[in-house]
Amino acid sequence: MVNREEDPGQVASRLTGRTATGTRPSSGSPAEVLLDDGTPVMVKRGDGPGAVRAEVAGLRWLGAAGAVRVPAVLGHDEHWMVTERVPTGSPGPGAALRFGQALAALHKAGAPHFGAAPPGGPEDARIGQAPMRNAPGTDWAPWYAEHRVLPYVRGAVDRGTLRPAEASVFERVCARLPEVAGPAEPPARLHGDLWNGNVLWGADGEVRLIDPAAHGGHRETDLAMLRLFGCPHLDRVLAGYQEAAPLADGWRDRVRVHQLFPLLVHAVLFGRGYAEQALTAAREILAR
Secondary structure (H helix, E strand, O other): OOOOOOOHHHHHHHHHOOOEEEEOOOOOOOEEEEEOOOOEEEEEEOOOOOHHHHHHHHHHHHHHOOOOEOOOEEEEOOOEEEEEOOOEOOOOHHHHHHHHHHHHHHHHOOOOOEOOOOOOOOOEEEEOOEEEEOOOEOOHHHHHHHHHHHHHHHHHHHOOOOOHHHHHHHHHHHHHHHHHOOOOOOOEEEOOOOOHHHEEEEOOOOEEEOOOOOEEEOHHHHHHHHHHHOOOOHHHHHHHHHHHOOOOOOHHHHHHHHHHHHHHHHHHHHOHHHHHHHHHHHHHHHHO
16 A cells, blocks of 8 residues: 655655665655665655646656657656656756747647547646646637636636636637637647746756646647746747747737636636736737
């Protein structure tokens, strides 16, 4: 029987078959552990049922594209995962350009449908500590409304973060999504939670992505999230992306549409400030 109260060193030993010789003090998860062969690894505990399975499946699905690099999964069970530790360095314009090109290749690897879960991953997944359902869809606009906007509007209302009357603003945006969504695109293979904290700028000059909420979606969603929360050398990331896979005309006008999803997730998790940002974005979309 797995003991969820194991310390990270015990977990690393059990899941890798190597003896842990040290653990760097940490107030939470993940923790850094040193194995007896000198290999540093990261040990992370899942936030809830299915969280580890979803993250492992997501990392492997992203890695299988042979595009953006991800840390190797060295072992996992239902509650814990062990991955390689990535030595980090400073962001640079060259790495940013290559990251943009690699992100375009990841997206082009595709997904079977919008809302596709990674192979082996659960339909009921998570984005951060919020639930995220991977339900299939063939038309992006209604799928995005039903599974990436309205569930979090309801969650924010339930938590008192959004006022019930404010929900109608998002309902009006959802009704207009077919009009403002831009040209139809095939489902892309998304990281799904692509804020800068999940972008590791490697000491070797290559980017790795961590903590995915991977699913089939619209490629502009990943790019809009990078812009929302800030990314070093974003202009170079976008230049690399455009070289490899030019975005459809009008993509800048659609950024706020794609930012509704992460803003509403943050409203559910972190409160009124993000709800107000989401309302501002929604009203800008309606004013177009």
